[in-house]
Amino acid sequence: MNFGLGEFMSNFDRSSDSPPPGDTLDPITDAALEDVLKTVPQGAFALAGAAMGLLVLAWLAVYVFIFLARGPIS
Amino acid sequence: MTYRADRLILAHFGVAFAAFALAILLGAWQMTVRSGLEPAFTSPEAYFASVTAHGTIMGYVMPTLFIMGFGYFVSVTTLDRPLPSLRLAWAGFWLVIVGVAMALPAVFSGKATVLYTFYPPLTGSVFYYLGLVLVVVGSWFWVGLMIWAMAGWKKDNPGKPVPLAMYGNVANAFLWLWTTVGVAVELLFQVIPASLGWTQTIDIGLARTLFAWTLHPIVYFWLLPAYIVFYTIAPRAAGGRLYSDMMGRLSFLLLVLYSLPVGMHHLFMDPEHGTGFKFLQMMLTVLVTVPTLLTIFTIGASMEIAGRLRGGKGLFGWIGALPWDRPMVLATCLSFVLLGFGGFGGIINMSYGMNAMIHNTSWVTAHFHLIYGGTVVIMYFAIAYEFWPKLVGREPLSLKPIRLQLWMWAIGMVVTTFPWHILGLEGQPRRVATFDYTNPMIAHWQNWTIVSMIGGYILLTSGLLFVWNLLTLYRGAEADRQMHYAVAVYPPHRVPSALNGFDLCNGLVLFLMLMAYGYPVAQFFFIKDYPALVHRVDLGN
């Protein structure tokens, strides 16, 4: 499966950010990356979503059961 | 290679961590005093001089020097060119050192017991304030050099995206320039004239509003290096790729944009402002959570890439598969956990009316120890461990003491701050040295304070272990001095100018600052208010 290499290769210039060839620390091959990208953000979505949801619920609980319970303020 | 900037960066880090070690000792001692276990020197003079020193070092000396060193390292390694002027960089450094050498003796001699937030009309020795002004002016040298370095690079690389780490670094430089306006005006035009005896009174409302201008964005100035490392170093350390480079640029922009016009949430309980601008700044404070929430997803995805590349399966299998043995990965994950707890404390502080529940209680102390002391400082450790081989040319002999130090810091921070949340809700006031634990209403506070103190001693051990690690561990194999930053899944080829420079950002910040602070600051020049008489605290012989 190629990534539509054809017409894009021509106008593609190597940005300074990508690892220089022969870089030992980043041996990620495109095949591995492409395979991983099949499922990637789902885990982060679930984790970040759960964390944020927990935060909002905890905030709501404190707001209603502790703050509002302690009487008005103005 | 760091283009002969190694000594400059090591000097910044060295002084920063030496001051850090001293301030950690003070912190642990203060916790012992508060726990009612009667340590030596429990006089209020000693306690509040220590609180001033702890705050001044942890708030002004250590982070400013660290961020300057961090900025020089990032600038030299990402732009792959020497600093625009090494001499100016050293000049800025020595200005900061002179400032510190002027401020700290005044604090330790008890002549400036006004805490690091000054609290006019309390007025201390002029050397304390002049010292802090020199620290800020010295850091402006760093700001100029960073902007100059990026401009020089962009001229030589027209149209190419600025490397993400440098973009965050310059964002921090602009943020710091905007941030210091408030405290500089307050010091130069209000507090220093009073300290020199030129004026008899100080307009307290104006002084507090100007300090609030600085008080919130300064914590984002401290926070940005941690975010830069989340985006540009941690993904590579975990063996993955940065999920989205563009989201990194967006987060840095939003952090600069929304951290500046929100300082008045420190003045919710103040009687010199109406509800209108407090509400506007509360609304903007809610927006400042957005870049952080975007970051936890983007970095989560980057870590997920690394985890799955190492064989992590299932929805959360990638977490276990991460290389936890690497300090940068361990620190990043611990930092996010502390960010969760600290952030929870923060969104409660900001919620308009609810601020009344916990303003100036131990809840606030817990919040900023978790966010700054936890999330940010643990990343400062990780950054130091990551940069040290590049600076001294030697790998660490073993990673075990490093991991131990990071774990102890996170655990110590949790043990110290959790009791403070409970005590905060029960109304334990801030900055009180001695409690009457025989009073049945607060007797049980002592148990929680002792737990916090134990956390404080864990932090003390961890902090000293950190300095010990830096001094002794880096004697291993020859290190590769070349710094490698994370690579994005889709490296950017061209980025819209709005995300490659700061003109739009500065324009919007100017608009927001005018809307958020225009009237609140201007009002003190035309409403009838009564300035308070200067109250000297440096009269002792």
Added chain:
Amino acid sequence: MAPITNEQELQKTEFRWAMIVTGAVTVLFAVIGISSFVMALHPPSHVESIDPATVSQSKEFAESNLGTSVDPDGAVTVRIIATQFAFVPRCIPVPQGKPVTIRVTSPDVIHGFLIAGTNANTMVVPGYVAEVRTVFGTAGDHLMPCHEFCGLGHSEMWALVRVVPQAQWQTDADGKARCDISR
């Protein structure tokens, strides 16, 4: 979610996450906004200036007029002075379940107080009379410590708020109510 094969799809996931973040942030806005509107909640923001140097000469904050006073129309007003290193008065009785207005100022430096277990909380800035309006729900004694650094005596600066049930609430001839801290 569809597998990512190019940058647009990746940015679509970021966009989707941004929408969820917007949703969460909107929940915060909504709860704060609506509860502030419906229950008229806002931080104490009564702006009234007073010359701190002559507070000791003022009629309203004269020694005899400090403390809790019930006006003829039943409104309860508490006048407090926060000065270096004591609240005056130190024992403050307030009726349970009735709206109370606390007016407080400082003749010297910045103070601040909170009444433990309640939402009463304010900074006390010299040059301004701060006003806090709340209702005390639970009867009993509440600690009222100074929570802003005001000098070397800050740790010993606290007062006691005694929430008196409606049945036992009584004031003297001119509407003043007092309590003794030792009992």
Added chain:
Amino acid sequence: MSETSPLTPGPIGSDHPASDRSWRIWTSVFIAGFVLVSLVIGFVILPWRSESGVDPFTAICRALGLPGSEKIPPDPGAAKASAPASNVTWTIETNRLLSNASAAKGTALAKDTCGACHGEDGKSTDPEQFPNLAGQSQAAIFKELADFQSGDRKSDIMAPIAQALTREQMADVAAYYAAQKPDDLRAADSAVMLKVDLLAREGDPKRGIPSCDSCHGPSRSGPEDAPLLLGQSAPYIEKQIGNFGSQTRHNDVFERMRTIAHQLTPEEAHALAIYYHGMPASN
């Protein structure tokens, strides 16, 4: 391994200028709109609701924080307000009066009137009755003289003397005595039981008593008019604590000393007096 992932740049990252301008427009519109909505809610909707029964204009002025737009509750007690404890007010004028005072002019006054009892060099001829003034805080001497003059502090001896003085003269003589060199003493901490030593240096959170040193110590971090105590004679200090406790002396603004003295036991008062009487710093 191919050099890098040859994937196409996305729409937002694409390089034609249109996406660049759209970024600027959309962010500016969002921020301006957000600020506008917040202002409308913050200045119109919420204030109108929380101060119902008031016209919108006043509600907006209150939200702005314009002084004078606030509703101040009635204050029937003000009519029957008690007289101030002391007529001395720490204004800029008082400060200027004290800082411009000349110790030289004060010397003459000290020689012919005050010296007889307080000693020309500020060391009292009879310390039990007349306090030592050498090295005392100028503000404290000035305030006591002003209180003797106005009768806020009763004293048959001092009343006629103070009434003959003008405010400038009081400031001058106060400056003179403040400039005199006191004996070189230190607190007599070994002569008193520990609890009192702690009370003087660290205060007692149980009774809400701040440390005596926080106001009367060298740092004088408390109110302006708090006198230095070290070197004062023990009987004189004990008598003053007693006077405050029994309210016979009440020129302490906001009852600061009366509240504290009322809670001190006689033994504590006696021990504190000895503590501040002091002992020669040499031994």
